[in-house]
Amino acid sequence: MHQRTMHRRSPLGRPRGGRALPVVASLLAAALLLGACGGGSAGTGANGGKAGGGAASAPVELTVIAGWAGAEQSQFMPVLKEAEKKLGIKITYRIYRAEDLANVLPPQFQAQQAPGDVIFMWDWWVKQNHQYAEDLTDIWQPQASQFTVPAAEVDGRVYALPYDMNVKPGFWYRKSFFEKNGLQPPKTWDEFLALLEKISKIPGVRKPIVSGDGTGWPLTDETEHFLITFGGPELQKDLIAGRVKWTAPRVRDIFQSRLIPVLQYSSAPIEWTQAIDLWWNGQYALYFMGNWITGMVKDPNDLGFFPLPGAKGIVGATDYLFVPKYGAHVAEAKKLAAFLISREGQALRVRQGGGKLSPRRDVPLDQAPAVDRMVAEQIKGMEILPDLDDSIGGDWQRLFWDQLKLLWVQPSSLDRVLRTLEQAREQQSTSGK
Amino acid sequence: MIAVGIVWPAVQTIGLAFVDAHGRFVGLQNFVSVLQNPETVDLGRFPFHSPPWGSLLHNAVWIVLHLPLSVILGLLLAVLLQRAHGAAFLKGVVFLGMVIPMIVGGVLVRFLFDEHAGVVNGVLRAVGLAAWARTWTDYPQTALFALILGSVWLWTGFAMLLYSAGLTAIPRDYYEAAAVDGASPWQQFLHVTVPGLRPMTTVIVAMTVLWELKLFDLVYTATLGGPGGSTLVLALQMYFYGFRALDPNRAAAVATLLSLLTLAVGVGFVRSSREGA
Numbered sequence: 001m002h003q004r005t006m007h008r009r010s011p012l013g014r015p016r017g018g019r020a021l022p023v024v025a026s027l028l029a030a031a032l033l034l035g036a037c038g039g040g041s042a043g044t045g046a047n048g049g050k051a052g053g054g055a056a057s058a059p060v061e062l063t064v065i066a067g068w069a070g071a072e073q074s075q076f077m078p079v080l081k082e083a084e085k086k087l088g089i090k091i092t093y094r095i096y097r098a099e100d101l102a103n104v105l106p107p108q109f110q111a112q113q114a115p116g117d118v119i120f121m122w123d124w125w126v127k128q129n130h131q132y133a134e135d136l137t138d139i140w141q142p143q144a145s146q147f148t149v150p151a152a153e154v155d156g157r158v159y160a161l162p163y164d165m166n167v168k169p170g171f172w173y174r175k176s177f178f179e180k181n182g183l184q185p186p187k188t189w190d191e192f193l194a195l196l197e198k199i200s201k202i203p204g205v206r207k208p209i210v211s212g213d214g215t216g217w218p219l220t221d222e223t224e225h226f227l228i229t230f231g232g233p234e235l236q237k238d239l240i241a242g243r244v245k246w247t248a249p250r251v252r253d254i255f256q257s258r259l260i261p262v263l264q265y266s267s268a269p270i271e272w273t274q275a276i277d278l279w280w281n282g283q284y285a286l287y288f289m290g291n292w293i294t295g296m297v298k299d300p301n302d303l304g305f306f307p308l309p310g311a312k313g314i315v316g317a318t319d320y321l322f323v324p325k326y327g328a329h330v331a332e333a334k335k336l337a338a339f340l341i342s343r344e345g346q347a348l349r350v351r352q353g354g355g356k357l358s359p360r361r362d363v364p365l366d367q368a369p370a371v372d373r374m375v376a377e378q379i380k381g382m383e384i385l386p387d388l389d390d391s392i393g394g395d396w397q398r399l400f401w402d403q404l405k406l407l408w409v410q411p412s413s414l415d416r417v418l419r420t421l422e423q424a425r426e427q428q429s430t431s432g433k
Numbered sequence: 434m435i436a437v438g439i440v441w442p443a444v445q446t447i448g449l450a451f452v453d454a455h456g457r458f459v460g461l462q463n464f465v466s467v468l469q470n471p472e473t474v475d476l477g478r479f480p481f482h483s484p485p486w487g488s489l490l491h492n493a494v495w496i497v498l499h500l501p502l503s504v505i506l507g508l509l510l511a512v513l514l515q516r517a518h519g520a521a522f523l524k525g526v527v528f529l530g531m532v533i534p535m536i537v538g539g540v541l542v543r544f545l546f547d548e549h550a551g552v553v554n555g556v557l558r559a560v561g562l563a564a565w566a567r568t569w570t571d572y573p574q575t576a577l578f579a580l581i582l583g584s585v586w587l588w589t590g591f592a593m594l595l596y597s598a599g600l601t602a603i604p605r606d607y608y609e610a611a612a613v614d615g616a617s618p619w620q621q622f623l624h625v626t627v628p629g630l631r632p633m634t635t636v637i638v639a640m641t642v643l644w645e646l647k648l649f650d651l652v653y654t655a656t657l658g659g660p661g662g663s664t665l666v667l668a669l670q671m672y673f674y675g676f677r678a679l680d681p682n683r684a685a686a687v688a689t690l691l692s693l694l695t696l697a698v699g700v701g702f703v704r705s706s707r708e709g710a
Contacts, residue, residue: 268571270547270548395679402657408571409573431454
């Protein structure tokens with residue numbers, strides 16, 4: 001990218017004398033204006049120039065964008081390394097959160113530019129912006145039957161492919177902590193409350209449950225688990241579709257009689273990675289989190305988890321990838337996308353651990369580390385449900401995170417929270433955004 | 434460049450505020466919608482209930498608290514450090530807050546008041562107020578005030594630096610004459626220093642109020658306007674409308690309101706400067 005920029009600038013040469021500077025500046029300004037007005041020609045953009053613009057022998061360089069950092073990034077990199085070998089390309093990995101990409105991408109696409117060649121993004125977002133995404137139907141169709149989750153489709157065409165799946169299976173604990181304190185995973189709701197009471201009396205424990213924060217999403221995962229357990233999997237689907245109101249008595253009752261009694265045993269929201277350390281060190285005993293936590297602790301074999309007693313479904317969040325239209329190397333990007341969702345690419349990712357389950361049926365469980373196999377075994381028979389706030393999306397998602405942060409520290413505001421959520425949901429449904 | 438980069442986008446924004454999603458003229462409807470929204474003004478809660486009070490009132494509270502605190506603290510530091518040993522170093526330390534990007538400042542403020550890692554709670558525990566130790570930004574009762582206090586730390590360096598420059602411009606003769614007349618140090622401060630710094634105070638107040646009105650980055654990273662909207666400010670609300678709700682018309686209405694408020698401050702500043710000249 002830099003080299004191309006340098007090459008474009010070099011013919012201007014070094015300004016000579018005092019009059020050269022305005023001339024150079026004018027030319028640059030004119031070039032910028034023309035570039036902006038023209039909106040970029042086909043094949044330009046993405047990485048700033050035409051495909052194959054460099055020397056013939058130089059490998060094509062693709063940029064992959066995803067939100068994984070830290071351990072998750074380390075687990076993803078071997079997959080990209082393998083893709084580089086297989087496809088004879090170079091890959092640069094960049095971290096952008098989906099929340100930021102949602103703001104950054106539309107204006108870039110409108111200017112026919114793309115910051116990456118393969119981008120991981122929410123499926124609902126890609127559907128909304130499918131006009132900027134490459135049609136991946138040809139990659140998807142031959143292997144669609146192998147997948148347990150759908151691709152992101154609009155009018156029968158596929159624009160985003162499922163890559164990996166995380167589940168939010170329940171409350172995590174350290175087996176060593178439970179053994180040391182004579183604790184057992186609960187089998188009934190009363191046992192769950194009794195467990196919380198017992199933990200709260202253990203010296204050195206601040207609260208039985210640590211609540212993860214950040215932008216607020218960990219609280220939504222826990223809330224959804226309560227809604228699914230006590231309202232059934234259908235309630236999750238109905239809330240996503242807007243068929244049930246947030247102010248409905250059955251929804252309110254789950255909050256009032258199930259979630260709120262548990263909040264007295266929960267910490268105030270704590271930045272979610274900091275919460276992992278506090279929980280692991282024994283200041284808290286339980287942590288509701290997705291199974292990516294298995295890749296973030298010192299000893300995954302010390303991990304155990306339990307869903308709320310009676311849960312018949314859990315949330316499975318799928319990461320989707322798409323190829324923007326304005327990448328410099330669309331053909332190569334499609335090849336990379338095909339590799340990433342292939343049996344080989346999926347098996348390689350699953351072997352790296354970190355709780356990433358494959359949405360492919362033909363990637364056997366024995367490829368995964370022991371802790372991930374344990375999760376897969378324990379959730380067998382449960383219905384895998386879409387993530388509620390990811391599915392609804394838009395500003396409602398941000399509002400849901402924020403209102404739950406309020407509820408966690410001020411349970412008395414329940415009715416106001418539910419009213420706010422319902423009003424915003426209705427407004428979003430009306431505006432169609 | 435000004436026409437292309439500033440005037441035209443401003444005109445476009447104002448135009449957007451008066452039309453609906455289909456481009457039809459709707460008069461003041463977007464403004465009414467914004468101002469009637471409790472997210473903007475919630476008089477039912479203000480001032481007897483804890484925040485959220487609405488973004489407009491949060492900005493107003495910010496001005497009412499942050500402005501005097503940072504201006505007075507900046508003035509005191511400038512006066513105290515005027516002839517102190519190592520003044521340059523100390524001023525540098527205080528000014529560090531201004532050098533830090535506000536987006537980073539927001540993260541710092543958040544951790545400053547964190548229950549487990551925060552300095553503020555560490556101090557509270559050390560002085561026997563452990564019961565008060567909690568993550569201040571988590572609670573609607575304290576989040577707004579935590580952000581305001583944190584931003585005082587970040588902004589005081591600005592006032593201190595300008596006042597330090599202003600102090601060097603007050604002739605020493607004034608102080609000597611006041612001393613000969615028997616004025617105490619406090620009287621000298623009140624009757625020589627404060628009037629002598631009046632032009633500087635005008636600049637500091639105007640710049641600080643403008644910053645308080647356009648405040649965005651610090652709140653974005655510290656609390657994202659939460660919990661429950663209790664730290665929402667106008668610029669953040671505009672961003673949520675524009676980029677999360679994808680409603681450019683209401684976003685433009687908030688932007689126009691914000692511009693009118695900043696314009697009022699700007700006009701006041703110019704008038705005040707002319708009167709002082």
